[in-house]
Amino acid sequence: MGYVIAGYLTTLVGLGAYALWLAQRAKSLRRDRVQ
């Protein structure tokens, strides 16, 4: 069962991290553009 958790967790964390990074980057670029 540990492997199942590991697999699902890795996927969710990995995708979540990338999605967060995308959102962060977009936000900071928009903020810079306004200046």
Next chain:
Amino acid sequence: MSETRRSSSGRAPALLGWASLVLVGATVGLGLVLPKSAEQAEYSRLIAIHPPVAWVSYVAVVVAAIAAIACLLTRRASFDRLNIASLEVGAVFTALTLATGSIWSRPTWGVWWRWDPRLTTEALLLAVLVGAVALRRALPPGRGRAVVTSVFSLATLGLLPLVHFSVELWRSQHQRGTLLAPDPATNADSPYLGAMFLGFVAFTVLYSWMVVQRARIEALEEDADELMLGRAIAERRAEGLGPSDPAPGVA
């Protein structure tokens, strides 16, 4: 290169975002919650995520190549942005394919890595996609970069089936008769097949949302570069005119 850039409309991407959240959540939920059948091991639940993310990694290459052709033919920057976005998101999904494949390998075969056709192909694909991102970063913005990225994607599309076929041929000479077995411990009666098919849809929608976001970021970065360039040119001009003259209207 024509630079029609619409202000990013929030509607469709936000919809994609919510849809992916719901669909991926449902997939994960089904995969974890549905009871397993007696003959199967717990880890067969991984079929709801590993094949779907592998599928997306291939989709990403195909989409990138289509965008590449469109970019070369129409010379529109939007296709170039779509291209690089798909390559980068594809790299993320490829890395996940390797991670989930490795995690699945361990309880199934007892090893963290097997030189099976899919994982080996994905490993090479990851290297290629990482190279694509590295190449992109090294190139200065402009049409040249778009052409290079486009040719790269097209070459990668041609390469992928070749790699897949040759690795399968290679491994089939070592595995007796398991060439056609798609995944470890796959059983036609697996209760998670439904979750897997949902997963195909869910992760594809998520991929689409990520590509849209990444393409937007590319557009914003190009804007920022142009802005910086414009400012630098204006500053140079101001220098040239000397301190006694009023600076011309700055962009």
Next chain:
Amino acid sequence: MWADAGLVAGKDLRIELRSRVGINQVLPFSLVVLVLFALALDPDSGTLDAAAPGLFWVAVLLSSLLATQRSFAVEAADGNRDGLRMSGLDPAGLFLGKAGAVAAQLLVLEALLLVGISLLYGTDLASFGLLALTCLLATLGLAGAGTVYGVMAFGLRVRETLLPLLVLPVMAPVLLAATRSFEAAIERDAGAATSWLGVLAAFAVLYFVVGMFGFGPLLEEA
């Protein structure tokens, strides 16, 4: 197109003959690689013998990197880049010429390396025709792919570290197919070799097509 290709290939090969970089640097490099492999794998255990085809092709792969780097290094000097663009040479011919010159150098290298593995690893060079055909197809693929990615990285300061990263994973199927084809040849099993030769041919075709159509646009924008 062919005339331009011949012109460019001739120029590159003449540069090579005069500077002798291939003979003085790339060849010794590949021979040293063969020796290093023997140090890493105990020659007495039979591993070296069994691995000989693979090691041969790894050595060739690494050498092809050097050869491709060199092929573009000679163009980077003295504003050659703009010269190439404005020369009016057919881009497809330009590609064929550069890739052809690299291929020719690699073929010579491979011939010498074959002697090398025969002497150092005791490999029995059976079915020489098959070995030669493998070398030809694989080399075309390596030269073609190297030239395609070489022009993409052309003009970048990080070219030296970037090009290997770009090109080595791409060349993996060539390594795989050429090694298996060599193994089949050594075992005198022509049938097993055919599918691998097919892979090598497909790879070469892919990169020559990409190269011939892509070289023009790529060079314009470099």
